[in-house]
Amino acid sequence: MQGFASEFSAAVALIFEGDSELWAIVLLSLKVSVFAVLISALIGMPVGAALAVARFPGRRMLIVLMNALMGFPPVVVGLLVYLMLSRSGPLGVLELLYTPTAMIIAQVVLVTPIVAALTRQVVEMLAEEYSEQLRSLGVSRLASVPVLLWDARLALVTALLAGFGRAIAEVGAVIIVGGNINHVTRVMTTTIALETSKGNLALALALGAILIGIAIAVNAMVSAVSLRAEQEGLRHA
Amino acid sequence: MFRALIRAAVMALGLSTSMVSAEEPFIVVQSTTSTQNSGLLEYILPWFEAESGIDVRVVAVGTGQAIRNAINGDADVLLVHAKPAEEQFVADGWGVERKDLMYNDFILVGPKSDPAGIRGGADILAALSAIAAAEVPFASRGDDSGTHKAELGHWSAAGLDPTDASGAWYRETGSGMGATLNVASGMDAYTLTDRATWLSFGNKGNLEVLVEGDPRLFNQYGVILVNPEKHVHVRAASGQRFVEWLTGPDGQEAIASFRLEGQQVFFPNAQ
Amino acid sequence: MRDLLGDMVSCLKVEDLQIRSKGKALLDVRSLVLDGPGPTLILGPNGAGKSLLLRCLHGLISPDRGQVIQDGKLLGAEQKARQAMVFQQPVLLRRSVASNLDFVLKRQGLGRPARRARIAELLTEGGLDGKARQPARSLSGGEAQRLAILRALALEPETLFLDEPTSALDPGATQVIERMVLRASSRGVRIVMVTHDIGQARRLASDVVMMQGGHVVEHGAAKQVLDAPESDASHRYLAGGLVT
Numbered sequence: 001m002q003g004f005a006s007e008f009s010a011a012v013a014l015i016f017e018g019d020s021e022l023w024a025i026v027l028l029s030l031k032v033s034v035f036a037v038l039i040s041a042l043i044g045m046p047v048g049a050a051l052a053v054a055r056f057p058g059r060r061m062l063i064v065l066m067n068a069l070m071g072f073p074p075v076v077v078g079l080l081v082y083l084m085l086s087r088s089g090p091l092g093v094l095e096l097l098y099t100p101t102a103m104i105i106a107q108v109v110l111v112t113p114i115v116a117a118l119t120r121q122v123v124e125m126l127a128e129e130y131s132e133q134l135r136s137l138g139v140s141r142l143a144s145v146p147v148l149l150w151d152a153r154l155a156l157v158t159a160l161l162a163g164f165g166r167a168i169a170e171v172g173a174v175i176i177v178g179g180n181i182n183h184v185t186r187v188m189t190t191t192i193a194l195e196t197s198k199g200n201l202a203l204a205l206a207l208g209a210i211l212i213g214i215a216i217a218v219n220a221m222v223s224a225v226s227l228r229a230e231q232e233g234l235r236h237a
Numbered sequence: 238m239f240r241a242l243i244r245a246a247v248m249a250l251g252l253s254t255s256m257v258s259a260e261e262p263f264i265v266v267q268s269t270t271s272t273q274n275s276g277l278l279e280y281i282l283p284w285f286e287a288e289s290g291i292d293v294r295v296v297a298v299g300t301g302q303a304i305r306n307a308i309n310g311d312a313d314v315l316l317v318h319a320k321p322a323e324e325q326f327v328a329d330g331w332g333v334e335r336k337d338l339m340y341n342d343f344i345l346v347g348p349k350s351d352p353a354g355i356r357g358g359a360d361i362l363a364a365l366s367a368i369a370a371a372e373v374p375f376a377s378r379g380d381d382s383g384t385h386k387a388e389l390g391h392w393s394a395a396g397l398d399p400t401d402a403s404g405a406w407y408r409e410t411g412s413g414m415g416a417t418l419n420v421a422s423g424m425d426a427y428t429l430t431d432r433a434t435w436l437s438f439g440n441k442g443n444l445e446v447l448v449e450g451d452p453r454l455f456n457q458y459g460v461i462l463v464n465p466e467k468h469v470h471v472r473a474a475s476g477q478r479f480v481e482w483l484t485g486p487d488g489q490e491a492i493a494s495f496r497l498e499g500q501q502v503f504f505p506n507a508q
Numbered sequence: 509m510r511d512l513l514g515d516m517v518s519c520l521k522v523e524d525l526q527i528r529s530k531g532k533a534l535l536d537v538r539s540l541v542l543d544g545p546g547p548t549l550i551l552g553p554n555g556a557g558k559s560l561l562l563r564c565l566h567g568l569i570s571p572d573r574g575q576v577i578q579d580g581k582l583l584g585a586e587q588k589a590r591q592a593m594v595f596q597q598p599v600l601l602r603r604s605v606a607s608n609l610d611f612v613l614k615r616q617g618l619g620r621p622a623r624r625a626r627i628a629e630l631l632t633e634g635g636l637d638g639k640a641r642q643p644a645r646s647l648s649g650g651e652a653q654r655l656a657i658l659r660a661l662a663l664e665p666e667t668l669f670l671d672e673p674t675s676a677l678d679p680g681a682t683q684v685i686e687r688m689v690l691r692a693s694s695r696g697v698r699i700v701m702v703t704h705d706i707g708q709a710r711r712l713a714s715d716v717v718m719m720q721g722g723h724v725v726e727h728g729a730a731k732q733v734l735d736a737p738e739s740d741a742s743h744r745y746l747a748g749g750l751v752t
């Protein structure tokens with residue numbers, strides 16, 4: 001593409017001009033995804049930890065299901081959430097379709113399985129190590145859940161950051177349930193889709209660059225967290 | 238660390254409530270990508286919003302999806318361009334009344350090298366026949382949109398069924414107009430597009446306008462208020478006000494004053 | 509009961525205890541009664557079943573046959589709550605040294621000031637002053653073992669199981685631990701401790717259990733078992749021969 005260099009320099013200019021529309025979009029993306037990840041943490045962590053320590057029939061099946069949900073196509077999630085929130089859907093009366101809340105819900109559906117599955121993995125490993133010691137200290141299976149979650153905190157932060165990465169980079173689900181409405185539900189990824197379809201490659205590229213920047217920042221945080229874990233001897237290996 | 242997380246959660250909660258100001262009245266308009274991508278809506282809506290205080294939230298999808306969403310009750314107003322489907326929508330009771338709003342026109346664009354040799358023609362059927370005969374790449378929306386429906390109509394009027402060549406020279410992108418133009422630009426294919434999207438499209442590459450001006454290429458837009466008898470939650474008063482504004486002198490004038498690269502592309506024709 | 513009986517130490521008894529795996533008995537103890545006044549030291553070659561026996565006595569694994577009886581009662585939740593154990597490979601929580609102790613004290617319902625005072629006391633006792641805020645996982649092997657012992661003591665158990673608690677300690681730290689053990693014993697805590705250090709057994713034990721191949725081959729007063737062992741296996745173990 002002969003225009004790549006010029007598109008790219010226009011993109012860089014857009015970022016450094018500090019275009020306020022652009023930053024409003026970035027901010028909304030961050031808000032939606034941060035909020036979605038926090039809710040996913042509140043649901044996914046206890047579920048994952050419970051699956052790690054509890055023993056009941058069908059547990060293996062649930063774990064397989066949860067791992068499969070991790071790779072669920074976002075568009076399908078978007079469609080399902082749309083059908084729920086649509087006026088003719090069961091939750092239509094809540095009037096949530098085409099709001100940031102709808103996007104948060106879709107992202108929660110996408111991210112919770114990731115958080116739950118990673119939490120289960122981490123906590124199960126830790127539970128194996130801690131099991132006899134905790135029983136010796138008189139801690140019941142149920143009471144061991146918060147202990148394990150807390151002691152796995154660094155690995156869990158990594159899991160949350162992984163979930164955040166999926167949430168913020170996702171377009172298929174949020175464009176369906178958010179509607180990509182200007183100033184209301186337009187986030188980075190839906191803007192990229194829109195601007196690409198308008199052939200406005202510079203703005204799309206600028207947002208893409210910011211997304212990549214966020215991805216790099218998130219990964220830097222992951223590696224900083226695990227570095228700290230190593231220094232403190234908190235590594236679970 | 239968890240305390241910090243919780244503090245962040247509370248903060249986000251506070252922010253999220255301020256994300257949407259529920260006080261301000263608004264309507265949801267299901268529309269097509271052509272009206273949004275061209276910038277028309279962005280251009281005329283501020284007038285209406287200033288006058289009425291009603292925030293217009295536009296969801297731009299293909300005409301087929303826009304109609305289905307409206308049937309589901311997820312719109313107050315429908316603004317699309319597929320007259321038979323719109324009339325069916327009203328006949329089935331989903332819409333109150335269909336009103337002509339404006340028209341624009343379709344154009345056939347293609348690579349400058351023009352391997353099918355159709356440049357300068359004004360007969361869309363002849364041009365499509367030439368493309369089919371030459372078996373040169375043609376990018377179709379393939380997404381049940383108004384443009385797609387119009388394109389299929391022209392093929393069948395020419396007595397052709399390009400879907401026989403689907404995957405060969407006939408490429409169905411299943412995407413919006415812009416995405417399809419990107420595909421055409423990338424593979425030097427012909428494609429049918431509305432003029433507005435074309436003029437505002439930023440990645441024309443090797444493409445240029447080859448066929449235009451055939452009366453059959455005129456593209457009528459209609460506007461419909463979703464029937465509040467079918468969906469009680471429809472914001473009928475605000476929606477009606479928007480429809481009236483669009484089809485009234487102020488809206489029609491606003492549409493007429495919209496320019497792309499110095500050209501008028503939407504021609505108001507409400508009665 | 510303890511108040512009534514004064515210095516009477518709790519009594520542990522096992523009868524016909526068996527743990528099997530893949531058709532083979534890993535542990536097979538006809539009868540063992542621990543009711544002496546001072547610490548019991550368990551000796552025996554690697555793989556003899558010493559750790560298995562401790563975990564059985566502590567109720568962490570339930571035997572395939574037989575039972576453990578504490579003070580005339582079947583080992584249950586109530587009895588287990590009055591026991592503590594220091595594992596051969598202690599597991600420290602991924603928190604600071606002080607928090608590891610605080611975790612146990614909190615579970616006993618102590619208030620914050622009382623816990624703080626007790627933590628300081630324990631750290632001094634184990635020679636870990638100044639390490640309170642250090643992440644427990646970054647302690648040296650010997651420091652970690654000391655912290656594990658302090659944590660067990662913080663439970664104020666009536667019975668304390670120690671599985672080779674000084675295997676990684678320097679001579680000075682070993683002495684500290686031995687003094688802690690003797691002090692606890694003199695307070696009336698029943699001590700059951702595994703060691704490979706025969707000198708340590710001489711210094712601490714009032715009675716010695718000699719194990720081999722999952723069996724108790726000898727149990728008697730420390731002096732007698734260590735100086736004039738009856739069984740062949742004890743003889744060879746004490747002489748430094750390889751016993752299998």
Ligand SMILES: Nc1ncnc2c1ncn2[C@@H]1O[C@H](COP(=O)(O)OP(=O)(O)OP(=O)(O)O)[C@@H](O)[C@H]1O
Pocket residue numbers: 529534552553554555556557558559560561596
């Ligand atoms: N879960 C298990 N499955 C199979 N074999 C086991 C299991 N647990 C322990 N064993 C075996 O039982 C035997 C006794 O183990 P135990 O840990 O009690 O030895 P030990 O006397 O403490 O030895 P050391 O002095 O090396 O600590 C060993 O041979 C060990 O391999």
Ligand SMILES: [Mg+2]
Pocket residue numbers: 558559560596671
């Ligand atoms: Mg052992």
